[in-house]
Amino acid sequence: MKDLINKIEAEFEAFQKDSNAQLESGNKAAGTRARKSSLELTKLFKEFRKESLEASKK
Structure with a gap:
């Protein structure tokens, strides 16, 4: 699950960079x-939700 969270963080950083570039320039x-x-x-996020629900059942 830690790997998934790292992927989410990296993708969000890319999103922020690109969306700001569009907005500003x-x-x-x-x-x-x-x-x-x-x-x-x-x-x-859907994958995270699925893994999170599985982890909470344990």
């Missing part, structure tokens, strides 16, 4: 990368 490619990161974060 109007970088359209960064906006595309930010949207891609948001989809990946959704998948990672």
